[in-house]
Amino acid sequence: MTSDLHAAVREWLAHDPDPGAAAELAGCADSELAERFAAPLTFGTAGLRGPLRAGPNGMNLAVVLRTTWAVATVLRRRGLDADHVVVGYDARHRSAEFGRACAEVFAAQGFPVILMFAPVPTPAVAFTVRRTGAAAGVQITASHNPASDNGYKVYFPGGLQIIPPVDAEIEAAIATAPPADQIPRSPVAVSGADQVHAYVERAAGVRRATGSVRVALTAMHGVGGEYALDALALAGIDDVHVVAAQFAPDPDFPTVAFPNPEEPGATDALLTLAAEVDADIAIALDPDADRCAVGVPTAQGWRMLSGDETGWLLGDYLLSTGEAATSVVASTVVSSRMLASIAAAHGARHVETLTGFKWLARADQGLDATLVYAYEEAIGHCVDPEAVRDKDGISAAVLACDLVAALRADGRSVPDALDGLARRHGVHTTTAVTRRLESPSAAAEVMTRLRAEPPARLAGFSVDVTDLQPRTDALVFSGGDDTASVRVVVRPSGTEPKLKCYLEVRCADELTEARERAALVQSTLVDDVRALL
Incomplete structure (x- = not known):
């Protein structure tokens, strides 16, 4: 170990509030220490994401404390210090600990805090920021990353993911943050139950049709299971069969190699269940329930739809049941171009954005029309932008089930609907x-x-x-x-x-x-x- 690296490790440990950090770093080879201390985690998609480990290049208590101090500093600079912030967390390893630490730093900086009472879906935090007029929101989550990871996702006013230059401002503020053990923290009482109930009710409210739907559902060992069941039940969909082994939150994700519905094999158990119970639709949520994958029965057996196929179906359905002339739908530059053709046929406007919901959520800015739907091919769907300006797996699941009911009432199936879109576009x-x-x-x-x-x-x-x-x-x-x-x-x-x-x-x-x-x-x-x- 070089003298500079030794000094960096020693300085970090002198201020790391986690008592296990010293033993963890003592067990690292010099090459691993060099990698952990080469550079801090950087802001990617709306925040931080990385492996749970000690050091500046990992997700740990010290990084969470210093990052929260930096976010609070940027909020004050922008004149948002009089407003409250929302803090949530998923069920990953250390998420609850990081969430509470984050809330306590905001409180010590003078911000009123809504600290969620339990692990919640990421879109519930985005919803609460927007609904309550919060200055910001933070969700501790690594979404569909492996079990070894965690992350720190930031929303600004309106429940919108941060975009440049805010990310650079926060990174710069992190560089000037005090040592982690010198950052003040104040106790915070949990709350937010009423906000989460409002989120579930709103997700249920995206339903348009009537009629029963038999659903096979997996929560992929994440936080979405109970919330999805509640939303579906409120929407009148109570014939739901769950993949029991994947329903309860489990941060180790024991039944899947990667907790991502897009990964090969991840939805095998779901499709087996769907066939066994003769379901009408199969729904897979990712671990923080912001993404939704859809499976359907076909003449050749059950299959999962691509994110683009689901995007075509939901976009066409929403435009056919709303005021298309004043509507905007959006997709990203790496998504299919069919949604643009669908929008034109309905007399609606289509906007193509850069990748990521931080851009999709802003697709109607400066336009005399309103965003009603946005999607990206990686199974992210925003079906109720008025309430959640981010991808939301639970409201997308309700709408997908609703679409199946509406098609059946018309004597059609999802494959029939896809055929119809192909003939037209x-x-x-x-x-x-x-x-x-x-x-x-x-x-x-x-x-x-x-x-x-x-x-x-x-x-x-x-x-x-x-x-x-x-x-x-x-x-x-x-x-x-x-x-x-x-x-x-x-x-x-x-x-x-x-x-x-x-x-x-x-x-x-x-x-x-x-x-x-x-x-x-x-x-x-x-x-x-x-x-x-």
């Missing part, structure tokens, strides 16, 4: 190609090469390139004709050394022929993109 297929690299710099080198030498053709089509810099580091390749088109978005991951490519094919023809052609074009496109990287 063309067959759209989506997939992804990922290339892992040895370092972020290697990913940057590939992006530089693609900018300098973009492909002229992909899957047999001439393509144009759109560079999204400086808004974001991404390239869009698109081309086609009246009967078929291709679109590829390439961007580096924000958290890992890899490139992510989002592929979409659209074919317009008789349904069977269009699907066959789309499959062939997509296969060629995948090969071309892999060769390109």
